[in-house]
Amino acid sequence: CSLGYGGSKPDILWSPHHVDRYVICDSELSLYRIESLGSTEAKAGVIQLSEETAATLLAINSDTPYMKCVAWYPKHEPECLLAVGQANGRVVLTSLGQSHNSKCKELMGKEFVPKHARQCNTLSWNPADSNWLAAGLDKHRADFSVLIWDISSKYAPEATVPPEKIRLPSGDADVGTVVTKPLYELGQNDACLSLCWLPRDQKLLLAGMHRNLAIFDLRNTSQKMFVNTKAIQGVTVDPFFHDRVASFFEGQVAIWDLRKFEKPVLTLSEQPKPLTKVAWCPTRAGLLATLTRDSNVVRLYDMQHAPTPIGDETEPTIIERSVQPCESFISSFAWHPSAQNRMVVVSPNRAMTDFTVFERISLAWSSTSSLMWACGRHLYDCAEERTGSEAAVESDIATKMRARAQSRYGHDTVQVWRNYVLAGGDDPQLKSLWYTLHYILPFQCPYLTLDQEQKQQGNKQTVVYSGIKNIVKSSSGTTESRRSWSDSDRQGDVVRYHSEERSLALRLCGWIGRGPDVDVEPFLRSLEQEGEWERAAAVALFNLDIRRAIQILNKGASSEKGDLNLNVVAMALSGHTDEKSSLWREMCSSLRLQLRSPYLRASFAFLTSEPGAYDGVLYESRVAVRDRVAFACMFLSDTQLSRYIDKLTNEMKEAGNLEGILLTGLTKDGVDLMESYVDRTGDVQTASFCMLKGSPGEVVKDPRVQCWIENYRNLLDAWRFWHKRAEFDIHRSKLDPSSKPLAQVFVSCNFCGKSISYSCSAMPHQGRSFSQYGVSGSPTKSKVTSCPGCRKPLPRCALCLMNMGTPVSSCPGTGKSDEKVDLSKDKKLAQFNNWFTWCHNCRHGGHAGHMLSWFRDHTECPVSACTCKCMQLDTTGNLVPSDTT
């Protein structure tokens, strides 16, 4: 508190112990009580400070003119004892309100007078010994500027000036209350602008002197520590970090670390106007509030995350922001001593505002789909609700992927369709995708192709694999046949198209099996088995077998949980007639739209459509893509078919519908489709597994695919599914041999700087095993304990003191003769146990096995003189994989 009140700019002081009291000081002292608004609403003379709080004026003290600074007595009692520093350097003890405390009465009005009058700039009570009051005064040529008064001392005339020289102004008749002998006098021939006691020791005082900051040690007053600086105003100690001090000069705040006092550890960005107040928040670590002249904002500097002490190299992270508590200019502010981030600001016209600085919100996503945010002292955790009910919202994709990773989703390379089951078996798109891949993939790998495919070796094979779109494009030699309904003897007018490619497409759609057999019956049976009655009926119908369709519907109606309405549909079907203008046709084509099942709608659309115009089937969007495509392959001419497939493909790509993979195959088109699927769902897992099965040259190298793969690997790492990630990498390298990871890290020799592996130039980095480092279990190679490049010895293990390169003996200290025995014993462990490990901080290390066993019981480095807490520095060392089963 070093403001002068001559300019009538009010300052504000909060009671150190009574959290509802504060004092406004300008030309007089006014004591206020702050309360919540509800309890004081009715009373008169209440000043509203905010929506919730109001202040009541309790007392005014105008006994002390020429006030320059005020400091509140730091002890609980007497309650409202204030020290007032005056323009003439006198310090007066005064009080506000009524106090019946005898100590207070005794102290009231007591004056402390310096030898030479000059302005008192600052006052500071000693927090440990509350009898000590430090006053900082302006310069006098012969006098001291820092005076420490003992408020309990009695006036002793003989101690100071000879009586004949005392010419005190006659006003001081009551000399009994005047003290002229300070306990300590410091800073001769200097000026003191600001003061604060250091919490480190009761006898340490930090003072902002003329052009330097000084630390006075009262245990030895002839000594002081000082640093030349301009920033000498408003010295204040961080209440949370006692070595951190802030001071200012004009518009600039300097932050000091008392342990490194030579220069400020930090200077905050300079303000255009001079600062008037700088104060650490007492309720929040590392938050500094600053105020400049003629400003309506308080600037806040959050140093919470700035390392302490702030190193030379590191760029300190300080978050700077401004808050505006009120419209008018702010004359001064005071932090509330206990309510978090709360302050009262006072404007030059004495208007007061109660204000709470809203804490920044910091937010963190967990790798497992929960969200956490912190605000002030509150921590909020937002986790996905785990309700058993089916109606619950679909769980987050991260949760799904996590569960799928645990069920080894994507890893079934033999029965590819089973991956759909591993994924949970409830996603129709995934079902379509994995069935498609199941049908496609046998064509991809030559050794899996079935007998009839032999002639299709070569280019056909890649065509298959690139999706129906490309297959139908390459179609040639299409033949037409007029077909009639299976139970009809009339020549039908339904035109069906045939070609090798169309049969292949039907096969990929799953309608007909492999081999020469083109019968749709097995497919119908499998649909019946799964209870997809409507779909089976539709497929039968599309194959012009109306009797079979009716049979299926009857079966569906009579099955368990069967829908009796299917019988009604069967009835309707049985009335089918070719007659163009029949009532049946008319009714069916209008009423079919009321059917709920898309397959039944499509069936009636087919039956009632004109030949060659099948839009009712082809654009029935809820009919599976594979069925629509199969249908199109049967009933559309080459031009129609190709146009339809193109249109459908684009639709699928745009929607990111995985059913479209049937059309695109694992091609560039497929990647485009998958891209919109990933954009829509974020499911990089499916994307990675699916695209890995594509051609390595074209698809897997696509940067988007690589990105999905890397993201999926990172996800697995983030979930600590390290084993799953390793499995994925193995899976990946099987499908894409080029993806084998390069050795990114190698151990280099201390002397020559070359890798200590053998002939690294001769061998590619890829696939280099650690045995080449000469640290494998082989006893012959283990003799190599020197760098192959320069033949200098390798460093020694800090525990067994053997040169690296020697194998680990399982019990350190045993002789060399035991080595072979030990190695054979735990050969499996030996490989990793022999690896080099070291702490990145202290550079000490040794055999991995030794280090592991050492750090199981210790956190400190095994090297005797080293105090490095290696284990605590290793953030991943304390984690365990969460996918171990």
Place this chain on the structure above:
Amino acid sequence: MDLHILEHRLKVTSIAKQGLFVFTHPLIKLIFLRSRTRCKFLSLTETPEDFTLVLDEEGFKELPCSEYLQVEDSMWLALNVVSNGHASSSSQAVGVTKIAKSVIAPLAEQHVSVFMLSTYQTDFILVREKDLSVVIDTLQEEFNIYREVGGECVPVPSQDVHNGFQKNGKEATKATVHPVLSPLNKFCVMSLDPDTLPTIATTLIDVLFYSSSCKDASHSSQDLDCVKFFSFSLIDGYISLVMDTEAQRQFPADLLFTSSSGELWRMVRIGGQPLGFDECGIVAQISQPLANSDISAYYISTFSFDHALVPEEDIDSVIDMLQEQRQMKLEV
């Protein structure tokens, strides 16, 4: 001990008494309207001869050209001794006395002319800018020397003594011993809260500008043994006032700061003829014997004469000492 070379670049001027009216406006601006000027160093001393005005370049710009204004050609720099808490507190004497041996005497030996200005707050030793290298060289053994640049103290690197700079070392001419005069009026040295300066403005204007008019002839004849002396300085925001008890009575008692003991001072005026600016060793002549006897003193140089203030109880012994010294010199 630290020696600070301050940033102020100063001019020493003299305003003739009859020409004061030309300067009242700039002076009132410099003294009372601090926010309107960038002047940071102002000292105005009235003596029977003239008004001595010492001020920095910014302040100097405010002064009009006039036949009544005499300006010393050189640019002057202010030095300030900062004890930094290491001072031996054994000696109670302060001011010029304290620095007599460490600063004044060595500079006199090197023939550096000094202009002293004591205030309530401190003592300024003004030296010519051209003498600075000699000053630094002379004092660097005794002091850590800092130069204030932009408000920061920058250590001055120690100079190589044998670097062949221009020494002022003429053959040590025998120092002239000047007559001393001790008027009877008692002085006090005081300060003032700058915020209350407006409160005493009328009194101050009265004392500064109308001092001669209010005195009748009989009064002045009665005051033959008294000397008109009033000094006001406003340096870096600090106010210092030196006035006799007569003048003090015109000010409200509770606003001016002084020592709690209310000590009073007597003046020793040095010089029968105007001293000029080139003679060296004048301050040393006075301060040496004071230092020997451990007597505190203020010292205020003006355009024509030097003035030392000593505690009233010590005035007789000081005069005796100085007379004795003069006698000895004359005999030699």
